[in-house]
Amino acid sequence: MSASANPERFGFLHIDLNSFFASVEQQLHPEYRNRPLAVVPTKADTTCCIAASYEAKALGIKTGTQVGEAKRICPEIVLIEGDHADYAKYSKAISDTVELVCPVAHNPSIDEMVCQLMGREQEPPRARRIALDIKQAIYKNVGEALRCSIGMAPNRYLAKIASDMQKPDGLIGLLPSQLPRAIAHLELRDLPGVGARTEVRLNAKGIHTMPQLLALDRAGMHKLWNSVWGDRLYHWLRGEETGDDGAPVSSGIQKSLGHSHVMAPEFRTDEGAWAVANKLLHKAAMRLRMEKFYAGSLAVTIRFALTKEQAARMKSRQHFSGLKHAGWGLEARFRECQDTLSLLEVMRQLWRQRPQGEEFRRPFFVGVTLRELTPESEHQAELFSDPNNRPQLSATMDKLNLKYGHTTLHFAGMLPARESAPTRIAFTQIPVQYGVDYM
Missing domain, CATH: 1.10.150.20 (5' to 3' exonuclease, C-terminal subdomain)
Known part of the structure; x- marks a missing residue:
């Protein structure tokens, strides 16, 4: 492992798509190119920017900037509610395009690809040529608004570091001798x-x-x-x-899956939060079955917005949106299952135990997580079948939801929030397409 034994070669290319979500929007909407633009979960001033175009970054607007502050800095900023489906499609299109130049060894996230170089590809001039060909292929085959920075290095860790050293549209190589x-x-x-x-x-x-x-x-x-x-x-x-x-x-064993959501103002009531929680559980339970797991534990998390007076007299934390809040969470364990109705009954029992009082009247965040996951292949079947046919009911719901959209058939509790809590834009996890929808 001596440095002197390492030849002057690059073992890996790390491709980092620049301002990916914002760039996709500028590719889809040519009228937004060369303009300050931010991708947001909702257009409420209290939420934060998920991504910003380089024109917005030049003004000091970046990921995490509160929408209200972004509008103050740049009143004419373009705000777009992100669509994870578009980003997943473009991510796949770019990955497929990179494959035409050099095999993709790993996709660490929705906006990153890693290529492992072999043989003479590792020679610096050849590696640089591959990197330039990748850039040209993305520009030509996927979109002219999409740019990437590429890092070249002897190992993956350094290649990722190099990809961040020059943005946008950078190309940096780190050789052992340097x-x-x-x-x-x-x-x-x-x-x-x-x-x-x-x-x-x-x-x-x-x-x-x-x-x-x-x-x-x-x-x-x-x-x-x-x-x-x-x-x-x-x-x-x-x-x-x-x-x-x-x-x-990685241990190779998935430990949990779930969804969370910062609710729009119209859902920040007990009734609205319960409807959103239903929507989140509906999605999580469907994913549980699609990914062939059973769950043995369910956790619910709620965060409540506090007034200045309430925050001063009780323990509170500050959300990235600027809201002072108090949090609550509870978890229940049960005989492992995967049908929505059984999981809904567990969540209802947990929900009844949420805190009461004036400080807990303004929920703004809900999270639902399924844990203690067991692969279907390791699940011990019940001795007696369920007389209510709950697994069959869930299977029928899945069949229709995969064909027509995952909110086509659902339980009544989520009806008020049917169109809310869309699948979140994922940085570290690439959304998976189930039927016609991404989750």
């Missing part, structure tokens, strides 16, 4: 896996800059992270490989 000095100017937060909490933890241990981090030997890195992650990071940052090339280590 490392680690080529990344010494970066911030700690520029490292994948180092978020705000990790940065605070590193600062507490005396590490505030990249040069300080890079000065540690392998034993020091192991001690800093108190795990093998530190050893891996030591080698990755020097252009070496550890066998997993920076890929996250």
Whole structure:
């Protein structure tokens, strides 16, 4: 694993689609090109921008900027409610286009692709030619408003870092002979896996800059992270490989699935929140069956908006939208099942135990999560069949919903929220198409 043994080659290309959601909207709507644009979950001033075009970013509007603040900065900003289906389709189209140039080894998220280079492809001039061909193919075959930054490096971890070093439309290569000095100017937060909490933890241990981090030997890195992650990071940052090339280590077992939603103002009542919770459970239960799992646990989470006076006298937190809020959650375990009606009965029991009082009259967020997942192949069938035929009822609902849309047939509780809580735009999970809809 010696750096001197590493040839001057690139093992991986990391393709990062620039301002992807906003760029898709500009591709779909040519009239919005070269204009400040933000993708939002709803057009309420209290929500936050999910994505911003580079024209908006130049004004200081970015992901997480409150919509009201974005409108103050740029009154003429174009606000578009995002459509996950469009983004999933474009993501697949781009991935298919990249495949025409170089096989895609991994899709870390909806706006990222990774290619592993083989043989002479790893030679810097050839790798650069492949990267340029990928850019041209996306421009020509998918859309002229869609741009990407590509990072080239000996391992996947460094390739991702390189893809963020020049935006938009960048192309950066990090060779072993340039490392680690080529990344010494970066911030700690520029490292994948180092978020705000990790940065605070590193600062507490005396590490505030990249040069300080890079000065540690392998034993020091192991001690800093108190795990093998530190050893891996030591080698990755020097252009070496550890066998997993920076890929996250997965157990291969899915542990949960669910949906959550920040509700529009008209649903911020007990009745509205219950209807939205029904919609979220309806989607989660359908996904549970499509992905061939049974669930043995269901959790409900509600967040309640507080007035300044209420927030001052009780424990509260601040939502990214700026709302001060109190949270509540409860989980129930049960004999594993996958039909919607049984899960709905469990959720109703949990819902009855939600807190009461003046501070809990303004719900604005609801989440429903199914846990304790068991693959269908490992599920122990009941000795006696369900006399109410609940599994058959769910199967019939799925058949119609797959053909005509997943809200075609549903239980009455979700009727007021039938059109609300659409599938959320996913950064780290690519929406899957079930029938005519994406979820």
